[in-house]
Amino acid sequence: xxxxxxxxxxxxxxxxxxxxxxxxxxxxxxxxxxxxxxxxxxxxxxxxxxxxxxxxxxxxxxxxxxxxxxxxxxxxxxxxxxxxxxxxxxxxxxxxxxxxxxxxxxxxxxxxxxxxxxxxxxxxxxxxxxxxxxxxxxxxxxxxxxxxxxxxxxxxxxxxxxxxxxxxxxxxxxxxxxxxxxxxxxxxxxxxxxxxxxxxxxxxxxxxxxxxxxxxxxxxxxxxxxxxxxxxxxxxxxxxxxxxxxxxxxxxxxxxxxxxxxxxxxxxxxxxxxxxxxxxxxxxxxxxxxxxxxxxxxxxxxxxxxxxxxxxxxxxxxxxxxxxxxxxxxxxxxxxxxxxxxxxxxxxxxxxxxxxxxxxxxxxxxxxxxxxxxxxxxxxxxxxxxxxxxxxxxxxxxxxxxxxxxxxxxxxxxxxxxxxxxxxxxxxxxxxxxxxxxxxxxxxxxxxxxxxxxxxxxxxxxxxxxxxx
Numbered sequence: 001x002x003x004x005x006x007x008x009x010x011x012x013x014x015x016x017x018x019x020x021x022x023x024x025x026x027x028x029x030x031x032x033x034x035x036x037x038x039x040x041x042x043x044x045x046x047x048x049x050x051x052x053x054x055x056x057x058x059x060x061x062x063x064x065x066x067x068x069x070x071x072x073x074x075x076x077x078x079x080x081x082x083x084x085x086x087x088x089x090x091x092x093x094x095x096x097x098x099x100x101x102x103x104x105x106x107x108x109x110x111x112x113x114x115x116x117x118x119x120x121x122x123x124x125x126x127x128x129x130x131x132x133x134x135x136x137x138x139x140x141x142x143x144x145x146x147x148x149x150x151x152x153x154x155x156x157x158x159x160x161x162x163x164x165x166x167x168x169x170x171x172x173x174x175x176x177x178x179x180x181x182x183x184x185x186x187x188x189x190x191x192x193x194x195x196x197x198x199x200x201x202x203x204x205x206x207x208x209x210x211x212x213x214x215x216x217x218x219x220x221x222x223x224x225x226x227x228x229x230x231x232x233x234x235x236x237x238x239x240x241x242x243x244x245x246x247x248x249x250x251x252x253x254x255x256x257x258x259x260x261x262x263x264x265x266x267x268x269x270x271x272x273x274x275x276x277x278x279x280x281x282x283x284x285x286x287x288x289x290x291x292x293x294x295x296x297x298x299x300x301x302x303x304x305x306x307x308x309x310x311x312x313x314x315x316x317x318x319x320x321x322x323x324x325x326x327x328x329x330x331x332x333x334x335x336x337x338x339x340x341x342x343x344x345x346x347x348x349x350x351x352x353x354x355x356x357x358x359x360x361x362x363x364x365x366x367x368x369x370x371x372x373x374x375x376x377x378x379x380x381x382x383x384x385x386x387x388x389x390x391x392x393x394x395x396x397x398x399x400x401x402x403x404x405x406x407x408x409x410x411x412x413x414x415x416x417x418x419x420x421x422x423x424x425x426x427x428x429x430x431x432x433x434x435x436x437x438x439x440x441x442x443x444x445x446x447x448x449x450x451x452x453x454x455x456x457x458x459x460x461x462x463x464x465x466x467x468x469x
Contacts, residue, residue, distance in 0.1 A: 276303025
């Protein structure tokens with residue numbers, strides 16, 4: 001899917017999920033939890049609740065604070081809920097694809113939401129339609145619901161585990177029946193999902209910052225391949241797959257997650273700061289100030305400044321009131337969009353040799369404009385340092401980079417790219433440096449090295465090279 005909304009960044013994560021069990025005012029707390037993860041998706045949001053007798057739902061396109069109000073939250077009754085914020089990569093936009101989905105069925109109703117991307121969704125949809133399934137959306141999330149209902153297992157937990165075996169890709173699912181909350185994670189652990197405790201109840205969230213927001217205490221991460229069932233008897237854990245591995249998406253640390261979130265025991269701000277330190281060790285340069293691109297690159301900029309001894313300065317300001325501009329993504333309009341979002345501080349950068357720290361380069365448009373703006377404001381030199389390796393391959397696991405054509409590092413060498421963006425020098429953090437900064441945790445770095453964790457993806461990659469994706 002081609003996104004026609006422009007933001008100042010070129011990467012987007014698909015969504016975030018939030019669930020709560022046995023806590024009063026579940027809908028209101030879900031509102032706060034989702035609001036804290038608004039950065040993971042701004043196209044749509046929804047909440048489904050249960051009072052142990054019935055399920056209630058409300059969803060719409062737009063941001064959390066605009067979709068929900070006192071009137072509609074008061075109608076979402078119960079002490080159990082799941083919620084979702086969405087950025088569309090699989091299936092496209094539109095109200096029909098906003099989650100959670102609420103499925104009505106003679107064997108029991110349930111709500112369902114999902115973070116990630118099912119890479120074999122086309123094959124599964126075709127299979128299910130041949131068996132009589134009728135889809136109400138174009139989202140890959142709905143596929144899971146049809147698999148559950150068409151499965152051979154009568155026990156609901158067994159039906160879930162059987163259905164998960166069909167799925168390839170990245171996913172963190174939350175499923176709510178009238179009396180049970182299920183949370184499950186893909187066998188490669190590509191997307192984060194954590195459990196917390198609040199009073200006598202439980203909270204499940206894509207990011208720990210949402211737990212902090214509502215005063216929940218972090219308990220643990222849900223493991224790759226794990227299915228967690230939460231009911232009146234407590235938490236029950238089981239696994240649907242044996243061949244599991246820890247391959248957390250590296251971009252969760254580098255860009256997607258909030259700095260105050262912890263992923264697999266590592267704080268995101270700390271991880272980014274360490275990336276900046278490693279970058280300073282690998283690519284020192286004589287300069288006067290270090291400047292970070294707001295917001296996700298600031299932690300790395302602090303790390304670079306501390307390690308290098310070169311002072312950090314707030315040389316670039318983000319306009320937090322510019323909103324999202326609904327425009328066609330042409331070169332000219334991208335340039336105007338960048339200027340609306342980010343502004344160099346003339347008095348800080350004028351006459352200075354600037355080290356500009358950013359988290360990644362995707363298409364190169366933003367980088368070129370930032371360098372140009374700094375030099376227009378009087379910067380003598382701009383040395384660009386990127387706190388991640390070059391993105392040379394597309395991702396089908398929930399990130400909206402799906403073709404080689406849109407990845408500038410897949411088509412240009414370092415020197416050519418440096419000239420293209422107008423920088424005086426350019427350096428990317430090495431893979432080894434990234435792994436060291438993240439304490440060598442198990443990572444998916446397929447966008448940096450094409451080492452994809454699923455066999456199916458390699459087939460999609462070949463198709464993409466041939467122009468078939």
